[in-house]
Amino acid sequence: MESFRRFLNPLVLNLQKMELELTCPVCLKLLNAPTMLPCYHTSCSKCATTRTMDGYSCAICKSAYRSQDLRPASHLEAIVNIHRSLSSTVSSMVTQQEAQADIPVAKTSFQGTPESGNRNGAEKSDQKGPCRSQSSDGPRDLDCDSNDLEGELITSRSSPQSVLKREPNTANDDNRELKRQKSTDQDDRQPAVAGAWKCEFCHSSKTTESTGPLSHYLHGEPLEDNQAWKPNVLHVHEKCIEWAPQAFFTGDIANNLEPELARASKIKCSVCGLKGAALGCLVKSCRKSFHVPCAHGISGCRWDDENFVMLCPSHSSKKLPCERSKSKNKKTSLQRSSSDTMLDDLNSPSTIHMDGLWTASPFLTSEWVICGSALSSQEKEILDQFEHQTGITVTNGWRSNVTHVIANTDERGACARTLKVLMAILAGKWVLNINWLKACMEAKEPVPEEPYEISSDVHGSFDGPRMGRLRAMQNAPHLFAGLTFYFSGHFMPNYKVHLEDLITAAGGSILDKADLSSTSLIIYSMEPPQGSDPDTLNEVIRKRKAEAEELAATIGSRAVPHTCVLDSIASCTVQLTM
Incomplete structure (x- = not known):
C-alpha cells in the first residue's frame, strides 16, 4: 500500500500541473478547440473570439490582436484528450484503492481547474476589466437577473439603462412540466469515479439530496459514465439544471443547457463568490444569485418546488407562487x-x-x-x-x-x-x-x-399585430423567407438566443461564418455594454459597426444593426436597411 501511494501521489500532482497548463485563462476550464494567439498564448476558440470594449486582447499579457491572426492549436487539443484519458485511469485507481483501505492519496481535481488554479484564475479574471463580477457587453439583466425570463427586445432609441427588462416568473407552464419529465431511472445514476467530475454550475463534485446525481451531457444528450471523458461533455447536477431558470428536461434530454451555462458563467454566487450562479431570488429587484447547493446551505431561503423559484433570506416574507395559488383555491x-x-x-x-x-x-x-x-x-x-x-x-x-x-x-x-x-x-x-x-x-x-x-409599440412601430394576422390569413410567405443572417461581434448569450428564435420564426436562417454569401446580412449589436460610460458608448457601437462592415465588404453583403430585425418584426414589414 505504501509503495502504491508513493507511486500514485506524484502522478496525481503532475496531472494537476498539466491541467493548469491546459486551462483556458478566460473561462478557467480545460481548453476547448484550443486557439493560438499571435503572442503564443492559448485559449478556447470561443473565448478568443469574444470581443471586449477594447477589441481583442490576450487575457494574460493584454496584447492586442485581430481575429484573422488566430490559428488553431490542434496539437494541444490532442494533449487535452490524452489528459482526460490519464485522469480517468488515475481516478479509477484512486477509487479502487480507497475502497480497499484509507490511503492518504492526493485528491484529484479533474475537468476544471484545481483549487489553487481557480484562485489564480479568478484573480486573472478580475483584472480583465470588461468582464466584471456580473457584467458583460450586453443587456444588464441577462447578466445579473438570473430569474428573469421574458425580455423586452429594445431598439437603439432606448437609453443605456433601458435594457432587456424581464418579468420575475422563472418558468412557464410548459417548463414546469418539462422539468419534471426527466426519467426516474436517471435518479440513481452516479459517476463511476467519485470526485472525477465537477458540476459546471456549482463547481462541486459532491452529490447530495439538494444537488441530485451528477450526470453527463453532450449537446443536451445524456451519456453513460464510460463516455464522460469525451471532448465538450458537460457534467451537471440534476437539481442545478432543474432550478436554472431557462434549462429544463424533456425526457432525459437537457434543453437549453449550454446557453444557460454561458449566462451563469458571468454571475457570482452571493455565498461562495464563484461564478455559475444561475439561481436568483424571485423578487425582481434582488440582485443576489446562488448556486443551488449554496442556497440550500444557508438558512432562511424559501423554495417553491412546483414552479422552481426561491426567495432569499432578505425577501423570505414575500409570497411564493404556490402560496398565491393556494390562497386563490380557498x-x-x-x-x-x-x-x-x-x-x-x-x-x-x-x-x-x-x-x-x-x-x-x-x-x-x-x-x-x-x-x-x-x-x-x-x-x-x-x-x-x-x-x-x-x-x-x-x-x-x-x-x-x-x-x-x-x-x-x-x-x-x-x-x-x-x-x-x-x-x-x-x-x-x-x-x-x-x-x-x-x-x-x-x-x-x-x-x-x-x-x-x-x-403600436413604445419604439414607434405601427400596425404590426394587424399586419401579422392578415399575412397569416392570406398564407403569405414568412417575413424573412429566403433571408440569411450572421451575428457579428459580441451579443449576450440569452439575448442572442431570443434574436435567433425570432429570425427562425420569421422564416430566416442563421449561418456560420464559413457559409456566408453576398446575400447574407451581417447583424451587429446596438446594445450598450453593462455599466458603460455614456461618453464612450458611441465609440463602442462604432467599433462593432466597423467590424461588421469590414466582414460584409469581404463577401459583398450588407451589415445592419440588430434593431432593424426588431423593427421589421414589430411592424411586420422588412426594414433591413443600413
Whole structure:
C-alpha cells in the first residue's frame, strides 16, 4: 500500500500541473478547440473570439490582436484528450484503492481547474476589466437577473439603462412540466469515479439530496459514465439544471443547457463568490444569485418546488407562487355586487357567484390559450380572475398554441416590445390590451377583439399585430423567407438566443461564418455594454459597426444593426436597411 501511494501521489500532482497548463485563462476550464494567439498564448476558440470594449486582447499579457491572426492549436487539443484519458485511469485507481483501505492519496481535481488554479484564475479574471463580477457587453439583466425570463427586445432609441427588462416568473407552464419529465431511472445514476467530475454550475463534485446525481451531457444528450471523458461533455447536477431558470428536461434530454451555462458563467454566487450562479431570488429587484447547493446551505431561503423559484433570506416574507395559488383555491364562491365595482377595482374583487357568470359555449373558447406580457400586478389579477371564472387556459410563457397575448400599454396605448408580442405578430395571433378581458367578463361572453387590438409599440412601430394576422390569413410567405443572417461581434448569450428564435420564426436562417454569401446580412449589436460610460458608448457601437462592415465588404453583403430585425418584426414589414 505504501509503495502504491508513493507511486500514485506524484502522478496525481503532475496531472494537476498539466491541467493548469491546459486551462483556458478566460473561462478557467480545460481548453476547448484550443486557439493560438499571435503572442503564443492559448485559449478556447470561443473565448478568443469574444470581443471586449477594447477589441481583442490576450487575457494574460493584454496584447492586442485581430481575429484573422488566430490559428488553431490542434496539437494541444490532442494533449487535452490524452489528459482526460490519464485522469480517468488515475481516478479509477484512486477509487479502487480507497475502497480497499484509507490511503492518504492526493485528491484529484479533474475537468476544471484545481483549487489553487481557480484562485489564480479568478484573480486573472478580475483584472480583465470588461468582464466584471456580473457584467458583460450586453443587456444588464441577462447578466445579473438570473430569474428573469421574458425580455423586452429594445431598439437603439432606448437609453443605456433601458435594457432587456424581464418579468420575475422563472418558468412557464410548459417548463414546469418539462422539468419534471426527466426519467426516474436517471435518479440513481452516479459517476463511476467519485470526485472525477465537477458540476459546471456549482463547481462541486459532491452529490447530495439538494444537488441530485451528477450526470453527463453532450449537446443536451445524456451519456453513460464510460463516455464522460469525451471532448465538450458537460457534467451537471440534476437539481442545478432543474432550478436554472431557462434549462429544463424533456425526457432525459437537457434543453437549453449550454446557453444557460454561458449566462451563469458571468454571475457570482452571493455565498461562495464563484461564478455559475444561475439561481436568483424571485423578487425582481434582488440582485443576489446562488448556486443551488449554496442556497440550500444557508438558512432562511424559501423554495417553491412546483414552479422552481426561491426567495432569499432578505425577501423570505414575500409570497411564493404556490402560496398565491393556494390562497386563490380557498375562494370557493364569489359574490357579484356590481359589474362597475368588479371592473374598476379588480385588485380587490368583490366575491360573485360562479353560476351563470360565463354564458359562452365552451366550443367558442376551448381553443383559446392566453398569455400575459409585461402586465402590472393589477392586470395580472384581472387575468387570474378571467382564468378562474372561465376555465380558459392561461400560460406564463410563449407557446406555439397561444391565441391571444394580453400586453400592458402606456397612456398612449402603446405596448412594450417583448419576445411574446413579437412572436405573436409573426404567428398572426391577437395582441390585445387588458380592456378586452374586462369587456368579456362584463358581457359574460366573448366580445370582438378588433376594438382592443394594440396598434403600436413604445419604439414607434405601427400596425404590426394587424399586419401579422392578415399575412397569416392570406398564407403569405414568412417575413424573412429566403433571408440569411450572421451575428457579428459580441451579443449576450440569452439575448442572442431570443434574436435567433425570432429570425427562425420569421422564416430566416442563421449561418456560420464559413457559409456566408453576398446575400447574407451581417447583424451587429446596438446594445450598450453593462455599466458603460455614456461618453464612450458611441465609440463602442462604432467599433462593432466597423467590424461588421469590414466582414460584409469581404463577401459583398450588407451589415445592419440588430434593431432593424426588431423593427421589421414589430411592424411586420422588412426594414433591413443600413
